[in-house]
Amino acid sequence: MLVFTTIDSLQTQLNKERGTIGFVPTMGALHDGHISLISSSLDQSDFTVCSIFVNPIQFNKTSDFENYPVTLEMDKEKLEAVGCHALFLPSFEEMYPTGKGKSFDFGQLSSVMEGAYRPGHFDGVASVIERFFDIIEPDFAFFGEKDFQQLAVVSKLVENSGIKTSVVGCPIVREKNGLAMSSRNQRLSKVEKEVASEIYKGLLDMKSNFRNISVEGAKSSYIAWIDAHEIMEVEYIEIVDGKSLMPIKKWEDTTICMAFTAININGVRLIDNLTLFK
Ligand code: AMP
DSSP: EEEOOOOHHHHHHHHOOOOOEEEEOSSSSSOHHHHHHHHHHHHHHHHHEEOOOOGGOSSHHHHHHHOOOOOHHHHHHHHHHTTTOOOOOOOOOHHHHSSSOOOOGGGGGSSHHHHHSSHHHHHHHHHHHHHHHHOOSSEEEEEEEEGHHHHHHHHHHHHTTTOOOEEEOOOBOTTSSBOOOOGGGSSOHHHHHHHHHHHHHHHHHHHGGGSSHHHHHHHHHHHHHHTSSHHHHHHHHEETTTTTOOOOOBBBGGGSSSEEEEETTTEEEEEEEEEEEE
């Protein structure tokens, strides 16, 4: 695998490539969820670039940024093993020549859920992705549905700015117990990982039982499900239209219904989502 730390050296290589370019942006501490995106890119494009860049401006809490896991040597081994062609490790200075990101208008999309609870988060995400797309000009870019709202924001970014990259969404990869894989899971103990599996189990329970109760009732039951475990705290549980991501009041308000949640477990913030019906 080729490793690049400067924009110039990466672009020199990309200029030699004749086929399609697939791109997988990550913040490292790679797990099987990330590797599934690399595999999709390898399947669908001729040359796959993975980036590892812990983007400081998308963190709204300094402590979350400072505690973000870094496992570069292991990441390289995993990327080599799956057959990734290139790894890009840019510096902050090259990514942000002016020292800061930009502001974007994604309308209501960035005002709910992650947008509401993590002010500035999507401006940070869109700034870094726009910059990467400008540098790499990928034909395809692969994003996980674990960060479903991020996938929607990036799709909107592409639509608004006329970028030619096709944005591809990839399914959530889970641990055996159902916990959505996340780099932040590395900060959980074995016991905490077991308790955290209730995040998904509670969503599955909602999917099985929602027809008998109201939207508000389904949210209250979920909160009770999580609150039954002392170390977990619900930041939000929302039931939304799967296209606009706007909260619904009644089940009849949508034909694609999704539940989204953010949970804190001993200071580690985890998110998950599930389609209830479509
Ligand atoms: P991150 O390194 O957390 O910024 O994630 C990089 C990419 O991997 C994003 O597109 C995420 O949505 C995706 N990703 C993270 N976890 C998973 C997972 N469990 N399953 C599928 N994709 C994931």
